[in-house]
Amino acid sequence: MASIEEQILEQIKRYDTIIIHRHQRPDPDAFGSQLGLKAILQASFPDKKIYAVGKSVPGLAWMSEDDTFMDDVPDKAYKHALVIMVDTANAPRIDDQRWQNGLETIKIDHHPNDEPYGDWQWVKNGHSATSTMIYEFYESLKHQGLMMTKKAARLLYIGIVGDTGRFMYSMDKETFRVVSELFGFGFDYEAVHHNMETISENAAKFSGYVLQNLEILPSGFAYIILSKELIEKFDLRDSGTSFVVSLPSKIDRVKAWAIFEEQDEGNYRVRLRSRTIVINKIANQFEGGGHAMASGAWAQTKSDIERLITLVDNELMTINNSN
Numbered sequence: 001m002a003s004i005e006e007q008i009l010e011q012i013k014r015y016d017t018i019i020i021h022r023h024q025r026p027d028p029d030a031f032g033s034q035l036g037l038k039a040i041l042q043a044s045f046p047d048k049k050i051y052a053v054g055k056s057v058p059g060l061a062w063m064s065e066d067d068t069f070m071d072d073v074p075d076k077a078y079k080h081a082l083v084i085m086v087d088t089a090n091a092p093r094i095d096d097q098r099w100q101n102g103l104e105t106i107k108i109d110h111h112p113n114d115e116p117y118g119d120w121q122w123v124k125n126g127h128s129a130t131s132t133m134i135y136e137f138y139e140s141l142k143h144q145g146l147m148m149t150k151k152a153a154r155l156l157y158i159g160i161v162g163d164t165g166r167f168m169y170s171m172d173k174e175t176f177r178v179v180s181e182l183f184g185f186g187f188d189y190e191a192v193h194h195n196m197e198t199i200s201e202n203a204a205k206f207s208g209y210v211l212q213n214l215e216i217l218p219s220g221f222a223y224i225i226l227s228k229e230l231i232e233k234f235d236l237r238d239s240g241t242s243f244v245v246s247l248p249s250k251i252d253r254v255k256a257w258a259i260f261e262e263q264d265e266g267n268y269r270v271r272l273r274s275r276t277i278v279i280n281k282i283a284n285q286f287e288g289g290g291h292a293m294a295s296g297a298w299a300q301t302k303s304d305i306e307r308l309i310t311l312v313d314n315e316l317m318t319i320n321n322s323n
């Protein structure tokens with residue numbers, strides 16, 4: 001029987017139009033796997049129309065070396081299209097819900113398969129990044145005409161660097177093997193690192209604020225609530241706020257942490273991380289999910305925030321007491 005990778009390539013070959021989606025509020029792995037797959041398919045099938053859709057994120061626009069970052073796709077293109085979703089566990093989080101108008105749909109992801117949407121699913125829960133999977137897809141089917149390019153290799157590398165936390169989390173031999181293969185395509189990794197590691201002066205000052213004002217509970221749970229007003233005061237522009245997510249991990253006694261960020265609608269986006277307890281089950285209770293140690297969620301009110309803090313705090317206390 002054909003492998004799932006072969007079945008996916010079979011579908012790709014059948015269609016003239018392929019539209020690639022990824023999740024809302026994209027991170028480097030979402031863009032890397034989306035644009036990396038697009039570059040591989042463009043090189044392999046120059047006669048097909050391959051699109052990448054979703055909102056642009058100014059802070060990550062450097063990832064694309066082309067003039068266009070995301071494509072404008074007319075509604076009618078979906079009528080005859082194969083639609084591929086990368087890096088997105090749940091259908092409501094897919095950026096641009098027109099994905100449902102595609103003739104056939106494929107899910108490629110490395111999160112827990114809580115919501116198995118799509119006509120085909122290739123899910124490697126716990127794999128280091130969806131970008132790693134896209135490389136493996138190319139590698140296992142290059143004998144059938146798939147082509148890797150320098151541009152695609154660079155994008156996939158960025159995705160892997162992003163989702164492994166600069167090779168600190170979800171690391172394994174396979175990831176290093178894939179990275180070593182990607183290096184063979186000769187992209188400028190120093191320029192990539194510069195873009196990923198530097199932040200604006202305002203962002204640096206904001207980082208200082210976050211570290212100084214972090215609340216650290218005796219259990220080892222750290223959190224900070226960032227109001228819209230405060231974020232506006234720091235004038236972060238294109239930087240966004242994602243660069244603060246890893247800051248609490250620098251503090252040795254922090255075991256799990258959350259960043260609550262107020263949104264225009266008055267609710268709070270929650271970024272939840274851990275190095276001890278599993279936190280995606282808690283995120284599931286707050287319209288969220290993700291990986292065991294890196295999840296996202298939503299708090300609609302201040303009392304949701306308090307409830308979430310209590311849940312993580314209690315969980316940590318239980319672990320602490322049992323050790």
Ligand code: AMP
Nearest residue numbers: 271272287288289290291294295296297
């Ligand atoms: P973030 O905190 O946004 O960087 O996300 C951390 C991880 O959780 C990523 O793998 C996201 O795809 C996932 N994630 C974030 N928010 C949600 C959500 N509301 N529902 C499900 N998964 C999420």
